[in-house]
Amino acid sequence: MPEPERRRRRPPVSCVLCRQRKIRCNRESPCNNCLRSRSGSCIYENPVAQLPQRTAELSLGPPESAPAKKPSSIGTSSTVPSHASASSSRATSSATPSTRPSYQAAQDVESLKYRIKQLEEQLSKAERSASLSPVQATETITSRISGTFYVHHEDRLAGQSSGAIPRSTSHKSREFGQSHWVNGLLIVRDIIAIMEPYVREETSKASMLMQKSKSLARIIKKRRAPSWPAPPSTHLPPKDIADELVDCYLRTTETVYRILHIPTFKKEYDAHWTSQSEPSTAFLVLLKLVLAIGATTYDDTFSLRASAMQWVYEAVTWLSEPGFKHRLNLQYIQISLLLLLARELVDVGPDLVWISAGTILRTSIYMGLHKDPKRLTPKMTIFVSEMRRRLWNTIIELSLQLSLTSGGPPMISLDMFDTEPPGNFDDEQLTTEDPVPRPEDSFTQTSLVIALRKTFPTRLAIAKFLNDHDSHGTYEDTLRLDAELRVSYKSISRTLHSYRTSAGPRPSQFGMDIMGIIINRHFLSLHIPFFAPSLQEAAYAYSRKVVVETSLKIWRAMVPLGTFQPSNNDDTSSPDRHDLTRLAICGSGTFNIIPLQASSLIATDLRAQLQEDETLGSSFVRQDLLAVMREAKVSALECIRAGETSIKGYFLVSVIAAQIDALMQGISKEEFPAYLIKVAEEAEETALAILEDMVTQQQQAESSGEGSEQTHSTTPSGLLEDWDFPMSDALFNFGDAEPIDWVFEGMPLQEPPLL
Structure with missing residues (x-):
């Protein structure tokens, strides 16, 4: 009787x-136990994967020319774990010797x-990692017109796009x-590239006019800058002009950035003109900043620009001034915020106000404004609590916008403060008890202010998404943030429109427009x-639609139809003037950049x-967009007439x-460069004539002795090079404030009056 075939031992499938x-x-x-024990390498004695033997027999079959053999011993020199099962062992034992394949061959194939499967998984992981880890590429753009820029692109286009995102x-x-x-x-840099060969030559007309x-x-800037220190x-x-300037400030800037308590400010303002005593220096500085901001919407030509710069200086x-420790009070924060806006x-170092905004933010945190007053001790009056909430709200809003x-x-986050939004109070209410x-x-x-605060979390997320150094968001993230902001915007729009249709007090058109501009800018x-x-x-395509339609909304809010018709400019004191248009033309910084x-x-x-x-014959062009282009040229020229010394905005448009x-x-493309240069030279000549008139007017003012305080400057004024806006370094430390003998009820420290 033949000896029964000896079954081989089932190969181990666990690690050692x-x-x-x-x-x-x-x-x-490695396996889960090795990971928990941190034992290092996870080793398998039979790493060659084995499928159930019946599957191997059906797929391979025995070689026709080779005799059947007994199963060979299991190899132990690979690195792949085994997945054999008990069913495979039973299938192997029931198979006849004539149908068994070569186990070594099956093991090699499997x-x-x-191994191929492993490599495919590794390749897939590598591709996913590459798509999430953007490739940075730097593009250098150098031109005599624009200077040198280094554009850092992120090529995220593995499955997304064929172009790089800056x-x-x-x-x-x-x-x-x-x-x-x-x-x-930078989208229009191709036009600058076309003009570059023509303006690079020092003897070209365009280059000479630019110089x-x-x-x-x-x-102009040297004669305009006040003496330093001032x-x-x-x-x-x-007083009649000062009254008008105060009114300009209160009906524009103060409606969106709550800094002053208007009744208290007006009381102090009226007392200043009637009192015979020495005025408070702190209040005088605050008042001059209010006048400087109001001067930007006083008339169409910013006629008080020199005085406004003197007040800011x-x-x-x-x-x-040194020694500011005892100045840490709310009036100091008010003055700092007004100086930031002014x-x-x-146009006193507008490019650097973001830096100063960070200083104000840290100072306010040092004073505890980031903590809600009801969580502080000793208990504060409602008046003081609401003023603290208003000031903190203005600080974080300006930090975000800048x-x-x-x-x-933005350098701020939602978890760094718990100060609640301001309450829905009129200023007069805060002077009453409880x-x-x-x-x-x-x-x-x-x-x-309350309505705008409701959109703050989403707008802050957008600013971080765009400007944080480690932000590499996808287009899907862009669409998500867009949807979130639209939901918030629709909600507050319904609220604001309900105010406009109510019988009670209503928001001004300036307030409505500026709210729309702030949100649409995001x-x-x-x-x-x-x-x-x-x-x-x-x-x-959706981004293209949003950019065009949003740009049109912003432009129409700042420059309504018919703004530059002659009938609208013949009376600079007309009550129906458009304050936001004046702010865009006369002011600098944000509200001058947005329309451009x-x-x-x-x-x-x-x-x-x-x-x-x-190639489609006659083209259909949107006339509303063409109208914007015609108005943009007029608006840029009006900016120069209002005192802007850089002609590059008008040149670019x-x-x-x-x-x-x-x-x-x-x-034709061959004729286009000559046509472009001709237009550029005409634009430079037009702007140059306005600058020459400014110099002439300054000379006449000097000869007549007017404005001597503003024209004798000991501080050199830098050239508006490249595409910069004025960059005068107005960095400052916080100095002494003169206290006024007036104590808020419930405050532990003596405070000057909140204005």
Whole structure:
């Protein structure tokens, strides 16, 4: 009787460590037990994967020419874990010797299959990692017109796009995030490249005109800059003019950025004109900053620019005095915030106010404004509590908005403060005992601020998404943030429109417009990085639509139809004047940049439309967008007439409009450079004539002895080089404040009056 075939021992499928400890192994590499024990390598004695034997027999079968053999012994020299099962062993024992394949061959095949699977998984992981880890590439753009920029692109286009997304831009010693205006204007760099050969020559007319304009700008700025230091003086404009300037401030800036308690301020203001005693220096500095901000919307030409700069310089000088420890009070925060706004609007180092905003933020935290008053001791009055909430709200709002303007990270987060939004109080209510906030559907002097605060978390997320150094968001993230902001925007829009239709107090048109601009600016900044790719790729068509329509909304809010008709400019004191238009023309910084950026983006889309329809015969061009281009040239020229010394805004708008006109007229590519240069020279000549008139007026004022305080400058004024806005270093330390003998009830420290 033949000896029965001896069954081989079932190969171990657990790792060595699990077998020794006699615990269950999940058969991964490394297994769960080895990971927990941190024992190092996880070793398997029979790493060659084995499928059930019947499967192997069906797939391979025995070699026809080879005799059947007994199963060979199991190899032990591979690195792949085994997945044999008890059923496979039973299948092997029941198979006849004539149908068994070569086990070694089956093991080799299955080992290769398993190895291929491993490599495929590793490749898939590598591809996913590559798609999440962006590849950075730097593009250098150098031009005599624009200077040198380094554009840092992020090529995220593994499965997304065929073009790179700009993540930041370097210029001189500064780094600009995605929200900075220069990232939008780089879209038109092809026009600058066309003009570059013609302006690079020193003897070309365009180059000579540009150099002459820079020289005149130096002269104007040097004569305009006040002397330094500029100690505060008691000199103020006549009371009728001062009244108008205060009214300009209160009906514009104060409606959105709550800084003053209006009744208290007016009381102190009236007392200043009637009192015979020496005025408080702190109040005098605060009042002059209010006058300086109001001067930007006083008339169409910013006729009080020199006085406004003098008032700002005095405030900077006063705050720069040493010894500011005992100044840490709420009036000091009020003055600091007013100085921040005045510097940006009056053109005293507007590019650097983001840095100063960080100083105010840290100072307010040091004073505890980031903690809600009801959590502080001793208990404060409602008046003091509400003023603290208002000031903190203005601080974080300005920090966020300046983050978008400067392209820098907002440097704030929602978990760094617990201060509640301001209550729905009118200012007069706070002077009564135990005031009760009005219902949400009742409009007060704080309603706009409360509505804007509701969108703050989403807007802060957008600023971080655009400007944080480690932010590499996808287009899906962009769409998600867009949707979240639209939900918040619709909610507050319904509330604001209900105020306009109610019988009680209503928000001003300026307040409504500025709210829309602030929120729409976040939509614009969110989609601008994808605007250039959207001109070639349908995947980003939504971003193109958002950029164009939002730019149009912003432009129409700042420049309503018919703004530059002669009938609207013949009376600068007309009660129906548009304050926001004056702010855009006369002011600098944010509200001067936004319309220029919006018109440039609209022009880029117009150009793309004409190029797309170039081969389709007569083109259909949106007339509302063409109207913006015509108005943009007038607006840029009005800025120069109002005292802007840089002609490059007008120059840029003119050449962009010229390219659109050339496409509409069918000018050939060969004739286009000459046409563009001709338009550029005409624009420079027009702007140069205005600068020459400014110099002449300054000379006449000096000869007649007017404005001597403003024209004798000991501080050199830097040239507006490249695409910079004025960069005068108005960095300051916080100095002494004169206390007023007035104590808030419930406050542990003596405080000057909140104005």
